[in-house]
Amino acid sequence: MTVATLWKRFTRRRIWIRSLVQLFFFVLIALIAVNHTLAESGQGISWLSSASLHALCPFGGVVTLYQYATTGSFVQKIHESSFILMILGMLLAVLFGPVLCGWVCPLGTIQEWVGKVGRKLFKRRYNHFVPARLDAVLRYARYGVLAWVVYMTAASSTLIFAEYDPYFTLFNFWSSEVAIGGAVILGLTLLGSLFVERPWCKYACPYGALLGLSNLFRIFRIRRDVGTCKLDKACDIACPMNIPVSQRTIVRDVQCISCLECTAEAHCPVAGTVEFVAGGKKS
Amino acid sequence: MIRLGSKWLTVLIVVILFGGVGLSSALGWWATENRKVPSRYTEGEAAGEYNPADLRGSYTLGEVSDLFGVPLPILAEAFELPATTDAASYQLKSLESLYPDASVEIGVESVRLFVAWYKGLPYEAQADTYLPASAVRILQSRPLSSAQQEYLASHSLGTPASTQVAETQQSTPLAQATSEGTHTPSDRTITGKTTFQQVLDWGVSQAQIEQVLGKEMPAPTTVIKDYATQQGQEFSTLKTALQALIDQVQP
Numbered sequence: 001m002t003v004a005t006l007w008k009r010f011t012r013r014r015i016w017i018r019s020l021v022q023l024f025f026f027v028l029i030a031l032i033a034v035n036h037t038l039a040e041s042g043q044g045i046s047w048l049s050s051a052s053l054h055a056l057c058p059f060g061g062v063v064t065l066y067q068y069a070t071t072g073s074f075v076q077k078i079h080e081s082s083f084i085l086m087i088l089g090m091l092l093a094v095l096f097g098p099v100l101c102g103w104v105c106p107l108g109t110i111q112e113w114v115g116k117v118g119r120k121l122f123k124r125r126y127n128h129f130v131p132a133r134l135d136a137v138l139r140y141a142r143y144g145v146l147a148w149v150v151y152m153t154a155a156s157s158t159l160i161f162a163e164y165d166p167y168f169t170l171f172n173f174w175s176s177e178v179a180i181g182g183a184v185i186l187g188l189t190l191l192g193s194l195f196v197e198r199p200w201c202k203y204a205c206p207y208g209a210l211l212g213l214s215n216l217f218r219i220f221r222i223r224r225d226v227g228t229c230k231l232d233k234a235c236d237i238a239c240p241m242n243i244p245v246s247q248r249t250i251v252r253d254v255q256c257i258s259c260l261e262c263t264a265e266a267h268c269p270v271a272g273t274v275e276f277v278a279g280g281k282k283s
Numbered sequence: 284m285i286r287l288g289s290k291w292l293t294v295l296i297v298v299i300l301f302g303g304v305g306l307s308s309a310l311g312w313w314a315t316e317n318r319k320v321p322s323r324y325t326e327g328e329a330a331g332e333y334n335p336a337d338l339r340g341s342y343t344l345g346e347v348s349d350l351f352g353v354p355l356p357i358l359a360e361a362f363e364l365p366a367t368t369d370a371a372s373y374q375l376k377s378l379e380s381l382y383p384d385a386s387v388e389i390g391v392e393s394v395r396l397f398v399a400w401y402k403g404l405p406y407e408a409q410a411d412t413y414l415p416a417s418a419v420r421i422l423q424s425r426p427l428s429s430a431q432q433e434y435l436a437s438h439s440l441g442t443p444a445s446t447q448v449a450e451t452q453q454s455t456p457l458a459q460a461t462s463e464g465t466h467t468p469s470d471r472t473i474t475g476k477t478t479f480q481q482v483l484d485w486g487v488s489q490a491q492i493e494q495v496l497g498k499e500m501p502a503p504t505t506v507i508k509d510y511a512t513q514q515g516q517e518f519s520t521l522k523t524a525l526q527a528l529i530d531q532v533q534p
Contacts (some may be wrong), residue, residue: 015289021296051315072322073337076517080307080314088303092296096287099296152497156524158516160497181498220287260289276292279284 014267015260018102022109029106032056033171053171054159055079058100059207061086063161066154077159093214096276097221101201101208102257107167107189108201112240114193127197127242135242138203139255146206166200197240202255212254220278222251222262228273235274238267245274317341321350329405335398336406340376340391340517347375351398361397361418362389379475379508379518387413387440387474388508390519401425411472411526413438471529473522475508482507482525486532495524 032049039050054060060082064075068083089100101108119126130138152160162168162179166189169182185204192199201208215221224235226249235245241255245262260276261267268274287295307313321337324330333350344362348355348371359370362378375391382389392412399406400422408431414422419439423432471485480503482492492500501510507525511518 017289017293021293049315055315076339079316080312081304084303084307084313088300091303092299095299096292096295099292103293103296104300152494156495156497157520158497163498220285258292260292265289276287277284278287 015263015265018259021103022106022112025104026106026109029053029056029171037175051081052077053168054162055081056085057082057167058085058089059161060159062207062210063150063153063159066150067157075153075157075159077162089211090214093211093218095219097215097218097256097258098208098211099258101205101211102259105167105201107170107205108198108257110170111189111193111198111200114190115197115240118194118197121194126195127240129195135202141203142205142209145204146209149206161206197242198257201257202241208257209254212256215252215254215256220258220276222248222256222258222260223275223277224249224251225273225275228270230270230273232269234267234269235262238262319346319350324405327405332404335395335402335404338375338391338395338398340374340519342375343371344373344375345371347394347398351402353398353401357401357421358394358397361415361421362394363415363417376517380512382475386476387411388518388522389413389415389440391517392519393418397422400427400431408434408438411474411522413440415440473507473526473529475506475518477507479503479505479507479510482529485529487525487528491528492525495521495528 032051033053035044035048035050036052038044044050049056054077060075060078061084064078064082067073067075074080074083092099115126122129149161162177162182164179164181164185166182166186169178169186172178173183173186185200189200189204196202222245224245229246231246233246236243238261239245240259240261241253241257243251243253243256243262245251251262258276263274263276264271304313317339319342321333321335324332324334335351338347344358344364345355347353348358355370359368359373362381364370364373364381375394378393379388379390388411392409393414396406396408396412397414397418398404403426414435416439419435422435427435473482479492479500483489483503489500507521508518511521
């Protein structure tokens with residue numbers, strides 16, 4: 001098999017560059033997390049950041065908002081960097097929707113990687129195991145998680161969520177900082193990814209819940225041209241978040257992660273039918 | 284209408300994220316560690332000065348010395364650090380483990396009080412904040428109000444143990460001295476030996492405790508200070524939150 005053939009297979013009918021971006025951020029965060037551990041024993045790599053994972057988590061900025069507003073200080077372990085990343089994440093969300101979820105978040109990435117195994121195992125049944133009614137109810141759960149985390153952090157002035165955070169566990173499983181709760185949730189998330197695409201993102205992620213709201217008002221949106229659409233539902237099948245794109249003109253579902261897999265650049269077979277656009281009328 | 288493809292979206296994501304980080308770094312806003320700069324008093328005679336109330340457990344005695352101008356040897360003597368300990372890099376949160384058997388807590392709150400009164404800065408001492416005897420002795424040589432003198436007299440842990448430490452090279456200098464302390468904390472006050480059961484006995488419900496902890500309460504016989512240490516939390520923070528609940532309950 002030649003390199004050209006491999007490349008063609010890799011790039012066919014998918015947003016291949018998203019996979020590269022996801023891999024890049026996964027490796028970057030993993031290296032920084034390892035370097036953080038090394039730096040604590042004086043063996044860190046000097047040219048690489050040795051920041052803690054908390055310092056690089058934009059959600060840390062969200063949970064510390066209340067304390068910052070009331071006392072001018074951050075919750076323990078949260079620093080200015082979390083605040084800045086939160087602002088950048090919000091800016092990206094206002095412009096493009098939750099691209100942090102679909103393109104950057106390493107926890108989302110590893111769920112997709114495990115999901116590839118699930119897809120091979122279960123073929124078309126993959127990502128359709130949860131009954132539609134139950135799924136619809138469970139999708140609200142992440143707002144409950146968001147409210148709980150924000151309230152508890154404000155009430156206790158400690159980073160409560162770190163005890164349960166699968167993202168923190170993923171990149172700290174070798175350290176004593178990892179709590180059993182986080183390890184169990186990470187294990188369940190990865191196991192669940194064999195059956196459901198991105199289960200943590202769909203049902204539990206508090207940051208995803210917040211960023212998802214940007215789908216209601218973001219500038220660049222997923223738009224389907226009803227006039228050219230063949231209603232073959234290719235977009236519905238491609239959507240990792242099970243959004244029925246073929247029933248929408250503009251995708252405003254709070255679960256959309258702006259992965260662009262539904263667009264004509266990937267799975268939609270008709271050019272110019274499902275696109276990522278800003279502005280009102282088609283030119 | 285503007286169409287955006289995946290390649291341009293990639294460019295924009297990377298530019299916004301890394302450009303934002305780079306710009307904030309250039310402006311001096313980007314920090315992934317504690318800046319170790321406490322807030323300042325905003326009013327009164329001390330307006331503009333650093334406020335010891337904002338000292339955190341991550342500060343070292345060396346940093347406290349630099350920020351507040353309290354000589355490092357004074358701080359080391361006040362808190363009776365073992366002679367073998369590097370005072371400059373000693374973090375305030377470690378003080379709690381230096382006095383594991385003390386009936387009252389010596390920790391960050393003690394340092395805040397000591398620094399404030401040593402420098403003559405306004406600071407409202409909490410009823411349950413105690414100081415090692417050597418810290419009290421040092422403060423008593425400073426110009427203090429009669430109310431402050433009175434407070435110190437009743438909030439000293441007792442006989443200094445530094446001499447014993449020097450002889451035995453133990454890392455818990457006040458472990459023995461506690462029993463010789465001049466003060467026993469009043470009832471309904473959380474100390475280094477208080478258990479969750481005691482807090483329950485004082486009328487705080489398990490649900491209230493769990494709300495503060497953010498999780499299930501451990502076995503009632505667990506010592507709160509041990510729990511805080513295990514969880515990597517500052518005992519003083521946990522104690523303040525629980526004490527507030529106790530204070531709300533009529534005895």
